[in-house]
Amino acid sequence: MKDIVFTRRSGWIPNVIREDGQLKLMLGAGADANHDPRTFTFPIEESHLAVIREDLARHLLLWSAVLPLCDAAGTRGELDESAAVALLDPILLAAPAEVDALFQRVRWYEARLIAHGADIDLLERGQVYAAMHAATEQANDKRAQEYHVTRRRAERGVVLGPLDTGILRYTGQYLHGSTIPRRLPDAVDPELLPRVMEVIATAEQACAGMRIGLDPRRGKRGTDKRDWDRMAAAVDAAVRAAHPELVEDAVRTVSFLMCSEAASRARNTPVEDDDDLGGPAGKTALSFTDDKDGEKKWLRDGSRTASAEFWEFVADRYAGNNEVFTIEDEEMGEGIQLHLYADSIARITTVRPGEAGSEPEYRVEYSLVDGIGDYRKLVSAFVSGGCAALEQHGPWMSDHAEFERARRQRNAG
Incomplete structure (x- = not known):
């Protein structure tokens, strides 16, 4: 017999249930071998339930620390229940300094905390407890995605300026650089949009009259890689010359936009x-x-x-x-x-x-x-x-x- 004792409006935040008279924390994480979501439970005490009810920040901190244990269980393994239970008192009942100390020792998912409003500057300084002062029950997963994208770029030595960011948002490539670029003017700050359009105009002029033909060796909708490379090189050279302040990511996304649009035109042109x-x-x-x-x-x-x-x-x-x-x-x-x-x-x-x-x-x-x-x-x-x-x-x-x-x-x- 399983009864839900406590749940928050956001369905993914772990619930508290009572199963066969025992309080347990229940959360969904990962997937099994058939790609169906897995559910994990481990026992908690009434004192833990009281904090979970009243303190959203600690509830979220516990979630972020339990998720790596769920990942470790894989598609078939059991949750390390002892390790999960060992997190309860240090996160839910200990002083803020002890919470921060614990998060220096264990794995945890910062993405979950950032999505729920954590202060990124405080997180990066190791002040995990204080970072959750403005925690929200509703998640903003895009915020977490943008943080990780920014950090990955920084690891490559890339720091975006406002124009770089505007161009990447215009093409829909800010979060996912491998997606097919599009033209999304509404995604750009209106004050920045005219400068972004200047860059796009430079690219359009550079490849005016160029085309990307079909290459049947790559299938019925395959396009000519040489044509693509020639167009990309022409756009890259023109954009770099006219806008030398742009980083490589921004230049590349503009040429990607021009080439993908030309390839789409080729695919939609009758072969005759x-x-x-x-x-x-x-x-x-x-x-x-x-x-x-x-x-x-x-x-x-x-x-x-x-x-x-x-x-x-x-x-x-x-x-x-x-x-x-x-x-x-x-x-x-x-x-x-x-x-x-x-x-x-x-x-x-x-x-x-x-x-x-x-x-x-x-x-x-x-x-x-x-x-x-x-x-x-x-x-x-x-x-x-x-x-x-x-x-x-x-x-x-x-x-x-x-x-x-x-x-x-x-x-x-």
Whole structure:
């Protein structure tokens, strides 16, 4: 039989229950192996209950000191009841100086105290009891998060100025630097917002006209890392030059905002818009293949472009062991082979078709490729005008050994 004897309005603060005639403190902490919350109890006396009822500060101090014991119990272990009981008198019944001394010896969760209004300056000076003079029953977890974020930055040697803070709040990156940045003007002090917008305007001007394309090697919604890096570098350089007082965290979040917005635009742009049809002289029928016997036919029926269909084929089929893709015009006897693992391409033309059982003769020429954007140009050029249209995108090397030397030289550089 379990009866609740005392509880506060905030449900997470430990309750006092009576179970089989015994007073116990009950709290939820951690989770079990199935990710369900765990509940712990340990016995207390009537004298402890009296203090818990009347003194919110001591109640919270006890909670912050018991939580590490709950963590130590893990997903299946038992609470160290003796250690928990040993905290009761020193926290609930002892003089303030003895409370402070105890908190110098045991583990405790400062985040819980900060969330409930603890004076941070006093906590950092070791005056834990006095720090709780303005304790609140309602928690402000954001306050605790901001404290720990500030401390982590300080450990890295980062101290934010008002403009740095404004920029991080504007992008939603003040608390969580790994989240996708957004534009949140209402999160910034109105007096500071015009200065923040000057920085954003500098970034927008720096990347005007730049774009981040899709990279099917990274899936249907994957974007080109090289495009991202180029845009980030341009924004970083411009912002640093115009606003040298900004710390690295602020500069990085601005470039992150510009790049993530450009990447989002790329993901929401129809693939056909990234393609060059090349007019009426373009191909009318093509075959796409990969290194794993995958094949897809494309006919110019007006529904989708060859490039769009091809890159979708790559996105669906690309893998670590499937990185070579071919586009072939069987009627014209020509094609291109993309070596996506090596940033290179081969154009293949039929010199002599096979006759009377003989093997056909092909001319194979190789060229280096500068990332997925270059691949897209080459594919569009081939779709538009075949191998002849690729001539301007050379140089093309028919000697494979010469090509391999050029590729190694590029990679070494």
